[in-house]
Amino acid sequence: xxxxxxxxxxxxxLYATSKGIIKLxxxxxxxINLTYTQYITMMVLWEQKKIGVKLLxxxxxxxxGTLTPLLKKLEQQGLLTRTRSQEDERNLIVEITEQGEALxxxxxxxxxxxxxSMKLTDDEAAxxxxxxxxxxxxx
Amino acid sequence: xxxxxxxxxxxxxLYATSKGIIKLxxxxxxxINLTYTQYITMMVLWEQKKIGVKLLxxxxxxxxGTLTPLLKKLEQQGLLTRTRSQEDERNLIVEITEQGEALxxxxxxxxxxxxxSMKLTDDEAAxxxxxxxxxxxxx
DNA sequence: CGAAATTAAATTGCGCTTGATTTAATTTGA
DNA sequence: TCAAATTAAATCAAGCGCAATTTAATTTCG
Numbered sequence: 599x600x601x602x603x604x605x606x607x608x609x610x611x612l613y614a615t616s617k618g619i620i621k622l623x624x625x626x627x628x629x630i631n632l633t634y635t636q637y638i639t640m641m642v643l644w645e646q647k648k649i650g651v652k653l654l655x656x657x658x659x660x661x662x663g664t665l666t667p668l669l670k671k672l673e674q675q676g677l678l679t680r681t682r683s684q685e686d687e688r689n690l691i692v693e694i695t696e697q698g699e700a701l702x703x704x705x706x707x708x709x710x711x712x713x714x715s716m717k718l719t720d721d722e723a724a725x726x727x728x729x730x731x732x733x734x735x736x737x
Numbered sequence: 738x739x740x741x742x743x744x745x746x747x748x749x750x751l752y753a754t755s756k757g758i759i760k761l762x763x764x765x766x767x768x769i770n771l772t773y774t775q776y777i778t779m780m781v782l783w784e785q786k787k788i789g790v791k792l793l794x795x796x797x798x799x800x801x802g803t804l805t806p807l808l809k810k811l812e813q814q815g816l817l818t819r820t821r822s823q824e825d826e827r828n829l830i831v832e833i834t835e836q837g838e839a840l841x842x843x844x845x846x847x848x849x850x851x852x853x854s855m856k857l858t859d860d861e862a863a864x865x866x867x868x869x870x871x872x873x874x875x876x
Numbered sequence: 877c878g879a880a881a882t883t884a885a886a887t888t889g890c891g892c893t894t895g896a897t898t899t900a901a902t903t904t905g906a
Numbered sequence: 907t908c909a910a911a912t913t914a915a916a917t918c919a920a921g922c923g924c925a926a927t928t929t930a931a932t933t934t935c936g
Contacts, residue, residue: 601848603784608862609758609851610777611869614798616755617893618876619748624894635922638749645742652884659753662885664923671921688884688931709746716747717875718868723747726868729861730750736856737757756923763924774892791914801915803893810891827901827914882933893922903912 622715626708630701635664636672637705643678643694644702650683651690677701761854765847769840774803775811776844782817782833783841789822790829816840 620634627637635658642649642657651669655661669692672678677698683689718726738745759773766776774797781788781796790808794800808831811817816837822828857865 600784601845603780607780607848608855608866608869609755609762611866611873612751612755612758613773613777615869615872615876616748616751617798618873619751621894622876623748633921634752638752641742641746645739650884659756660922661924663887663925664921666886668922686884686932690885712748716872718872722868722871725864727747727750729857729865729868730747730754732861733754733855733857734750734757737754737761760924772891789914799892800894802895802917803891805916807892825902825914829915877936879936880934883931885929885931887928888926890925891923894920896918898917899915901913901915904908904910906907906909 619712619716622712623708626711630704631675632701632705635660635668637708639665639668639672640677640694640698640701640705643692643698648691648693651692654692672698758851758855761851762847765850769843770814771840771844774799774807778804778807778811779816779833779837779840779844782831782837787830787832790831793831811837 623634623637627634632640638658639654642654649657651662651665655665658665669678669680673680675697676695678695679693681691681693683691713723716723762773762776766773771779777797778793781793788796790801790804794804797804808817808819812819814836815834817834818832820830820832822830852862855862
């Protein structure tokens with residue numbers, strides 16, 4: 599059992615599957631003019647309405663290097679506003695707009711379409727979900 | 738059950754775990770001057786010695802847009818050679834060099850170190866592996 | 877108090893990733 | 907045969923991802 603055989607690695611199928619599923623999302627997200635990263639950002643805002651960049655980054659495992667330009671773009675598109683916090687000017691607060699809220703409707707069907715094309719049983723999906731979160735938690 | 742809740746998605750933990758594990762690899766790969774993508778490319782060459790770019794891309798789920806610059810860099814580092822096929826000049830053949838072979842030794846320990854820090858049981862790892870390949874196959 | 881440390885975003889630089897287009901070689905078929 | 911279609915890499919543009927640095931605000935503590 600060669601540890602350097604591609605087929606013996608866990609990371610590689612993770613990396614490939616992740617890219618593959620994002621590629622399933624892409625044509626659906628194109629219709630609402632979002633990239634995958636923009637989409638998961640909007641998902642947080644659909645839940646929370648208003649959140650600081652630091653906390654947002656912790657939810658998404660992304661830092662300001664990725665988020666700053668991405669949030670500026672979403673702001674330009676009118677989906678959110680960016681404002682410095684009054685209490686602590688170091689913090690930038692991101693808040694969803696009406697337009698951003700409205701976009702949620704057009705996104706509702708997307709997850710179901712992707713899950714369908716993944717063809718996993720409910721059990722398999724649950725197992726996968728649980729293993730991935732176990733890994734995530736200890737990182 | 739909101740389908741647009743981040744925590745209800747399968748793709749997001751896949752995406753996050755994939756990035757997280759690559760981040761475990763990064764400091765180890767830095768010591769042998771490879772990025773993760775360069776590393777999986779070298780893994781194919783450690784197995785096959787010689788392969789066309791198209792087939793290489795099929796193994797790695799990458800296209801010439803990613804591979805062309807990456808292979809040029811690895812060629813500059815002396816780890817492989819790039820030669821047009823005699824039979825069909827459209828094909829570029831990549832072949833590992835002595836130096837490329839030699840690098841394999843320095844990489845042997847890396848997978849074990851990463852797997853260790855993932856803290857999954859053998860069963861869990863096997864289940865995860867199997868689910869990911871099931872997903873990959875139907876994509 | 878006020879200098880030093882800490883914190884949050886922004887910026888920079890480099891590399892990956894993909895979609896689309898271009899270029900060149902080969903194959904196909906009217 | 908030879909023009910049209912196909913194939914393989916290369917190239918280009920746009921965006922992500924991350925490490926490292928910079929800038930500005932706030933906190934800590936001597």
